[in-house]
Amino acid sequence: MDQQERMSEYSRKRHRGTTLRLIRYFGINPKMTCLSLFLALLVNAALIVQPLVLAVIIDDYLNVGNFDLDIFIFWGAAYFALAAVSGGAEYAQTQALRYLGQQILHRIRTDLFSHIQTMGMRFFDNNSSGRILTRIINDVEALADLYNDIFITVIREFVLVIGMLITMFMLDTRLALWCLGSVPVVALLTFVYRVLARRNFIKIKALLSRINGYLAEHIIGMRIVQIFNMEQKKFDDFEGMNKRYYRLGLMEITLHGLSAPVITLVSNLMIAVLIFLFADNVLEETLKLGVLYAFTDYVRQLFQPISMLAEQLTTAQSALISADRIFDIMDNKEDVEDLRAGRELTEFKGSVEFQNVWFAYSEDNWVLKDVSFKIEPGSSAAFIGATGCGKTTVMSLISRFYTIQKGKILIDGIDSSEINLHSLRRNIAVVMQDVFLFNGDIRYNIRLNNTGIKNKDIEEAAKTANCHDMILSFPGGYMHGVAERGSDFSLGQRQLISFARAVAAKPGLLILDEATASIDSDTEKALQSGLEAYAAGKTLIVIAHRISTIVNSDIIFVMDKGEILERGNHDSLLALDGIYSKLYHMSLTS
């Protein structure tokens, strides 16, 4: 099964306690929670008291012949004061609640993002960025109504329903029981609705996430779509996806249209039934007409909050599915990298040793088979081999991006799984095949968020990477803006900048993975001489296809299909007259 499908399969699991977990977030600001509740009560209290003012006037003061202006001014003013207080309280309550809601969303968002940041590469291999993005952005956003509106409504309406029921029972038990008879009907309808709506929302959210992913992928790859004239085809795909989204949306409307209105229908039918059934009692005078009339009124008042709750159910259901999708990731502990645990590397020397390492990205598909080698501190090593032979995988394993299945990796003689990850990666700088530049300026791209790197260091690094002059030739120099992914630079320019980034990080171990592939030989040569001076005393590991760039390495490993077939320095490998010497001679005869 597609990894993605499996991920949406997760959310199909019924999560227990999602609601409770969401409510628990109110705990992050108990003061504001209490304040919102208090203000909500105040608003309600004012609403209840306002008509009472009127009742007092009518019952106690309003008589023909009573012209006492002062009394009426007093009560008029009192009424207005109450209204003003209630208005003020409502304003404050909305603010408090929205503040609280936003604070909770902020917390969930940052918790989720921080959690995702600590996920291992395996997680990112298995989940496309569009889908992860949807969870951080859209799913968190879907919770907004829950916190801004629904929780408070539910509490308020629920209290109303209970109050109404008590009043009804006090008035006439028989009638009240009859009314209660409709409860199972409502409960059943609600249950059926919930099941159907849930199923539909799971589909909707999964599809929205696909639309998001599709957009992301095609915005990034739009140039290819255009160059290959694939606009129509891609449009059809996108339209198809959106049409399906539309149909699911219609389903949502249908279900929603059946939820609250059905409850209103039930309440009205209940009134008709009450009149029909109890008319005889009224005629026999075993039931007062007033009570029957009052009951029809109460039924309406009882069902109003219930229908209100049902109305909110759609939004709530949608939010709960989103919450499940969020908690899915938060609860995924198995892909997490523990960035804080482990030993710190102090005085990093830079030795790397693989002992019988076996590794597969997915079960049994061995990418590395029993690989062993040792790179001494301060030496330079090179890996060559056909594409797909596992060179880049070796580099990923040195930085511990994946967990190996068998064998051992030692860094400075310490089992790498015992080393603190940040400490390990801070000491290793990698210049990768796929260069990635961030939106920002060039300086930021070299420094990243490392405030320890000063502007002077950045320029030093750029000089070492032979791109100082290039950078100065841009209109903004070091402050020149970089578009998303660095797409306004040529690949060669990007490689040079990412080189500078690696140098500025002052690593003890520098890994160059095809880092000069798109750089011309002249620039490469200048770069190399700069690098040699810089790398003196540091360990250097190079992956290259151009043999000319690696002949001076202290040790060269020749890889094929996940195994190291030959090892030694240039001369000894030539003497071996194996794969290496064949490759070398081929490069000469071009």
Added chain:
Amino acid sequence: MTMKSIILEYFKKSGLRYFIGLAMVFASTYFAASIPGLLGQAIDVLKEGRAGSELTRAAFNIGLAAFLAFSIRFIWRFLVLGFCRGIETYCRIRLFAHLESLSTDFYLKYNTGDIITRAISDVLALRRMFGIGIVMALDALTMFIASAINMAGAAGFGMMLIAAVPAPFLIFFISLIRKSLRKRQYKIREAASDLASKVQENLGGIRVIKTYAQEYSEAENVSELSKNLWKAEMRMVRLSASISPIIKTAFALVFSAFIIMGSQMVGAGSITIGDFTAFNGYILLMINPVAMIGRVIEVWQMGLSSMQRLDELFRRKPSVNDAYAEEGANVTDGRIEVKNLSFAYPVLDESTDKRYEKVLNNISFTINPGETLAITGPVGSGKTTLASLLLRLWPISQGMISVDGQDINSIPVKNLRTAVGYVPQDNFLFSDSIISNIRFHSPDVTDDDVYAAAKAVSIHDNIMDFPLKYDTVVGERGMTLSGGQKQRVSIARALVRKPKILLLDDCLSAVDAETEHAIISGLRQYMSGITGIIITHRVAAAQLADRIMVLSDKGMVAEIGTYQELMELRGEFYNLVLLQTGEN
């Protein structure tokens, strides 16, 4: 194209159901409102001590009205809200079509996360505006009208006017804050875009972030942006939350005045206590729908600010277009002529008056049909720029490129790009199977064509080693291919379309020497009869070409000629050959 024209288009297409739905609102409100009256009749029947069939009919009428109200409500909701879903979908796919038409400059200016936010959340806000925004407004309106009519009937027209005194002031107040409400909504949408852009970028560059141990500072950055969103929301709430309380308080003022005046009138005997209470009841009924206006305004302003953001995208015009195209102009033989071509990238940031230096400087050369030209030169010498101009990814500002004797601008973009097979430097594969990536939806490419192309670039055997072979899904959602494998799939994708012109931009950089040799000999067969341009740093690949052009770091032609000629020239190319092969 503007947002307005697109919405109008959709209204013309299927607006009928929307208006029918809206009209039905009145019918369902009518039936719902008739229930209390019917109930009153039933009670009257009971009061008079009659029962039997008359009572049964009264009960039945209540049930019938309830059922009608329900069904009509269901239908109008389906029509109105369904229409809004339709408008949502329509806007989104129209936006996608528009995005497909926009050129490179647009994508340098707008971040992916930003565009996605607009395509998803802003379109959603639009739907809410036409849906819940309209429905609530209509609800409020019908309720208001109903209570106003009742009031006028019971207490007289004059009384109703008194009750409506605060209305003009409130309208004035709302029109006062409307603009700044929309501005604040706009800021929220912007903050949401910033957040999404950052997260999207973070996910794209996660490997670099992990390599440089930046996870915590990235989390801090995102937290900062999330806080900005929170703050923007609060700035909006501070304003919008005031609407409903202010409306209610304004009505309360009228109400208090009426308590004072009304009770004096009762005291004087000019109205009865009954009139007094009835009038109070009506005012109370009036307050509720009016207070809903607050929510309506919020939803509407949100929708309008989103509309503005979408409009920004829709108003963008493709910088490359068919304005000068001649119908039927097409690539026939593949003769390429470049005359005095100069190019500097436009500065997209309007706030600076600095300009880019010229990347290409007065370049002229010709490639004959079937001939292959290799282009080499230092980083930043304009090789890739030249390729993107040939593909018309940017408009040409100075000089001319012609193909088969026609100015490149006169050939419809579609025809030109169909004729050119392009392999980009940073190869991008879509989340799809390998076979779909190579065929790339060309209907006339058979499976055998795909295999042949894959064999030519020596990737066929690699693919057959995968468990799912050609059905292996690659790209972001699939298996990770190595750089060299990606490059070769990307070359196969270009070859399989049997182009008249083949444009290879540094596409062998990530393959080893052995594979490179195999690919070059495979390509040789493919390239016979095709005009080729090979951008490369490798002498080996350059040798595949009939002629070689060296660009200088100023973007000028330094040398051009056959391999032999350039070797004899002992210039830059000669040095390059020495550097790559001879130094040891």
